[in-house]
Amino acid sequence: MELVHVQIEGPVATLTLNRPEKRNALSGALVTALRQKLTAVADHAEVRVVVLTGAGKVFSAGADLAELARLQTATTEENLADSERLAALFRQLAYYPKPVIARLNGHAIAGGCGLAVACDFAIAAAGSKLGFTEVRIGFVPAIVATFVLRRVGETVARDLLLRGRLIEAEEAVRLGLIHQVVPGEALDATVQALARELATETSPSAVAMTRRLLADLPGLSLDAALAYATRVNALARGTADCKAGIRAFLEKQDPPWRKPGD
Missing domain, CATH: 3.90.226.10 (2-enoyl-CoA Hydratase; Chain A, domain 1)
Structure with missing residues (x-):
């Protein structure tokens, strides 16, 4: 079993x-x-x-x-x-x-x-x-x-x-x-x-990065937390999901993680 x-x-x-x-x-x-x-x-x-x-x-x-x-x-x-x-x-x-x-x-x-x-x-x-x-x-x-x-x-x-x-x-x-x-x-x-x-409304990479952010932030001082969050903010902008999501929003299309029929 x-x-x-x-x-x-x-x-x-x-x-x-x-x-x-x-x-x-x-x-x-x-x-x-x-x-x-x-x-x-x-x-x-x-x-x-x-x-x-x-x-x-x-x-x-x-x-x-x-x-x-x-x-x-x-x-x-x-x-x-x-x-x-x-x-x-x-x-x-x-x-x-x-x-x-x-x-x-x-x-x-x-x-x-x-x-x-x-x-x-x-x-x-x-x-x-x-x-x-x-x-x-x-x-x-x-x-x-x-x-x-x-x-x-x-x-x-x-x-x-x-x-x-x-x-x-x-x-x-x-x-x-x-x-x-x-x-x-x-x-x-x-x-x-x-x-x-x-599964259909959120970006896989953004969720993964946000989960890690939520795990790490509570143990940091304010300055350390802001420095860490700033790095994550910058890194997120370069991800494929962020680029695709912004492009889809501006073009009024569904992002790639929303499959047809969802």
Whole structure:
């Protein structure tokens, strides 16, 4: 059984975490498989957007606690290697060249919620619960905290990370943790509509450059951020997509990334 199932339909690749019997817990093997699938899809020229979801009724319950229990007897170096594997996945998502939509088909808890927050967009089915429960079992939400702070700021992050409470998807939207909650029966149509928009209305190179800009800017001082943004601005003007997009706009034609029939 594939730990991560990939389905490609036109410009959209759907990656499904496929451990429903374990509530799609993030074992080392699953993390490695997801990284490999993301790499393969990144190299797929026709794919413009990635949708990340879970098999069964849960998006992901976070870390595989049985695996963590076994690692309690591991060396510091072995635990560090396991942590670095997870951190590498989150870094891969941050610098991924294509937009990623988290399709939350159910609960997203602890590392599973962090995975959703690391995506560009997160759309949840009504009834889903989200939260970072690590402190309630004596664990620390260390890696996910990096992304939670960027998404919601320190005040909300302290509330979520220190209390370890679960919240309804509607509250997660109000807090800015995720983007949208819809009835379960509308989840697929909502995700597909956003994926189609991203795939047909935006430039591939501009999106890739903008994603990297958004990943790098928060850690820079104002002067460093402006200097970095200035370089990106100048580089963007020389890309083929920028030249084609401006030409298409002035000539009142569709840009090349909008295929006939879109």
